[in-house]
Amino acid sequence: MFKYSVSQWIYGNENIEETLQRLSKYQYDGIELKGEPDSINLAETKELLKRYELSCSSICGIYTAERDLASADETVRNDAIEYVKKCVDLAKALDASTVIVVPTTVGKHAPKTEEAWNYAVTSLRVAGEYAEQHQITIAIEALNRYETYLVTNLTEAMAMAEQVNISSVKVMADLFHMNLEERNMLEAFSLIEKSLAHVHIADNTREAAGIGQTDFAPVITYLKNMEYNGYITMEFLPGQNKDEFTKQSIDHLKKIEARIYS
Numbered sequence: 001m002f003k004y005s006v007s008q009w010i011y012g013n014e015n016i017e018e019t020l021q022r023l024s025k026y027q028y029d030g031i032e033l034k035g036e037p038d039s040i041n042l043a044e045t046k047e048l049l050k051r052y053e054l055s056c057s058s059i060c061g062i063y064t065a066e067r068d069l070a071s072a073d074e075t076v077r078n079d080a081i082e083y084v085k086k087c088v089d090l091a092k093a094l095d096a097s098t099v100i101v102v103p104t105t106v107g108k109h110a111p112k113t114e115e116a117w118n119y120a121v122t123s124l125r126v127a128g129e130y131a132e133q134h135q136i137t138i139a140i141e142a143l144n145r146y147e148t149y150l151v152t153n154l155t156e157a158m159a160m161a162e163q164v165n166i167s168s169v170k171v172m173a174d175l176f177h178m179n180l181e182e183r184n185m186l187e188a189f190s191l192i193e194k195s196l197a198h199v200h201i202a203d204n205t206r207e208a209a210g211i212g213q214t215d216f217a218p219v220i221t222y223l224k225n226m227e228y229n230g231y232i233t234m235e236f237l238p239g240q241n242k243d244e245f246t247k248q249s250i251d252h253l254k255k256i257e258a259r260i261y262s
Contacts, residue, residue: 002223002257004250005030005057007200007235011242016045020052026247030057032233033094037086042093049094056094057231058139058198059087063102069123070104070116070150077123084127088136098137098198098230100172101127103160104150112149117160120150124164132168139172139197144180153181154188161195170197174235179204179214189222196228201249202236208245209234210252220256 008031011019023031031049033040033056049056061067067080087099103120110116124138131138142157151157157171171192175185182188189196203212210216223232232253238245 001261002220002228002253003029003057003231004253005032005055005231005233006246006249007032007034007060007233009034009060009062010235010238014242017048020048020054022243022246023054024052026250028054028246028250030055030231032056032058032060032100032231032235033090033096035059035061035083035087035090035099037090040090042090045094056091056096057233058096058098058100059091059094060100061087061102063104063106065105065108068105068108069101069127070120072115072119077119081123081126084138085130088127088131088134088138091136092134096136098139098172099131100141100198101138102141102143102148102151104148106143106147108149110149116150121160121163124160124169125166128164128166128169132166136168137197138169140169141172141174141200142177142181143174144177146180147177152177154178154192158192158195170195172196172198172200174200174202175214175216175219176200176202176204176206176235186218186222189219189226193226196226196230198230199223199228199232200235201232201253202234206237208236208238208241208249208252210248211245216253217256217260220253221260224257224260
């Protein structure tokens with residue numbers, strides 16, 4: 001059976017205990033924490049995770065202009081690498097397995113150049129070597145063309161991981177972005193199967209699973225057949241429906257899972 005978590009950042013600045021209470025109530029297995037290592041109280045977070053019997057599934061990096069692994073500015077790149085290393089340290093401290101990395105600033109639009117690509121590869125190699133030392137996986141996330149310019153589909157994410165060529169650097173799949181960028185979901189999954197480290201779930205409207213048009217059954221079946229053992233993490237935008245969407249998403253996927261395993 002799959003393990004389910006929710007990405008913390010979707011709830012905005014909500015108190016972490018309130019979020020954990022909600023995830024516990026709807027029988028999630030874990031939480032994906034926002035990648036802001038300097039603002040996390042480790043002792044408190046560990047205590048709360050234990051209290052609500054939840055795990056930290058992953059750390060979702062937040063890639064601002066100051067954290068651009070593909071920047072032409074060496075100082076910015078070095079700062080971005082140090083940021084990823086801090087996220088690795090946070091993952092290690094909380095027994096999480098994965099740190100999500102977007103190779104350039106989210107929201108940045110620019111020509112897709114060989115120079116930027118090579119900067120990102122070099123930066124990821126340095127960060128990946130550090131992650132490997134700490135037994136943490138870096139998962140490259142492809143964002144849709146409206147949110148980034150450098151890695152916008154799983155073909156590109158896989159190519160970057162292969163070029164980095166470090167065992168700790170793998171690929172993740174986000175069904176919201178895939179809905180916009182992939183011609184065939186299952187073919188895209190087959191391309192990255194050997195390197196798949198993490199999965200994000202949202203419907204095509206970026207709401208909870210089952211509200212929009214995405215057919216999740218073939219994907220869940222594929223993940224079962226490939227014996228995927230990572231987390232399935234919800235990353236919808238809940239608006240005012242935090243409880244409703246949190247419950248809706250896990251209920252929808254568990255119904256599909258129950259049919260597949262029956």
